Amino acid sequence: MERHEAEIFLALADELHFGRTAEKLRVSQARVSQVLKRLERTIGAPLFDRTSRRVALTPLGRQLHTELAPLHAELTAVLHRAKATARGVDGVLAVGFLGSGAGQLTRDIQRTFRERAPGCEVRLREVQFADPLGPLRAGEVDVLFTRLPVEEPDLTVGPTVVSEPRVLAVPCHHPLAHRDSVSLEDAAGERFFGVTGGAPAYWWDAQVPRRTAGGAVLERGQDVSTFQEMLSMIAACQGVSPVDASMATYYARPDLAYVPLTDVPDSEVALVWRTGGTNARSEAYIGAVRDAVAAHGGPLAL
Known part of the structure; x- marks a missing residue:
């Protein structure tokens, strides 16, 4: 059995659909049918029962799939390791x-x-x-x-x-904490954070704007250097900050609230x-x- 025959047989055994198999392997349906017929002639018996409505493995097909799949997986892994060594990616x-x-x-x-x-x-x-x-x-x-x-x-x-929307991180008892959404205009009287270190100014300005869309200045307060430091400062009522929406999942805290922002672009x-x-x-x-x-x-x- 040649490798391409094994690949088509195993893919069809997984998909049980000629169209999906052809799409998965990026070949034509005619190619899948030709290879399968040739393989069945070589073996001497059908591997699939095929009707206009369904494709199913025969008992012999199930036996071949059970024995061939681990061998093919090991061969594929061996070839990947050889290619990786040749390319110097170890x-x-x-x-x-x-x-x-x-x-x-x-x-x-x-x-x-x-x-x-x-x-x-x-x-x-x-x-x-x-x-x-x-x-x-x-x-x-x-x-x-x-x-x-x-x-x-x-x-x-x-x-x-x-790509994700932004939210405003505020202390859990902040007046904005229980809003369904908030804009930077709503938070214009709050204190935001600066950053100390080597971050480009334009990069931090994109994370924490200096002005709202309406032109209100957002006051910058204490500089912070890590995300956890900023969250602790927010929880201590030292300021608020726009953050990415996923932070509400990855950095959930009982002393913080994350309120959807409506007037900033996605991050x-x-x-x-x-x-x-x-x-x-x-x-x-x-x-x-x-x-x-x-x-x-x-x-x-x-």
């Missing part, structure tokens, strides 16, 4: 992330990357918004999931992985890397991210 890849990073897409990205580079260890490292790009520039991480915008000539912005997370500074491992990871986003139908919308 080793360690440091992936930086800000906040919740790629969120729920992380699992799909990791699975896709492991299939392509099983000999590469991925090490995740959190970065802080006081200097979100510093670890990438210093080579402490190879690629970075961070909030946009990133407008730096030495950095390349890759695929967007998450986006993208993969970023050093321009001209990629290697085989990071290129493979970038490809895995692109394919995971494409398989999802675009950036994760929260």
